[in-house]
Amino acid sequence: MEKDVVHHLEFIEKTIQSKKKRIRMEPYYCLNCGFEFKNRKKFKKPGKCPACRDGRIAPAIFWIES
Structure with missing residues (x-):
């Protein structure tokens, strides 16, 4: 489930961090207007778009970078 993934990512x-790597x-971005949540610090999916108030948010893609 998505909420379990958020816990694991944290x-x-x-x-x-001890290996000098980071996630x-x-x-995430809004499927209705294209607004991107660029400065989001949390891994959890946002509830609604602040620009158009639509709830259809595309999932983020995570990877580990050294």
């Missing part, structure tokens, strides 16, 4: 982020992400 744990992974703490674990890889990078392609941001």
Whole structure:
């Protein structure tokens, strides 16, 4: 489930910090107007778009970068 992934990503982020690596992400974006959540610090999916108030948000893509 998506909420389980968020919990695991937080744990992974703490674990890889000692190895000089970090989690990078392609941001969430609104499927209606295209607004991108670029400066989001949380891994959790946003509820609604602040620009158009639509709830259809495309998932983010995460990867580990050294």
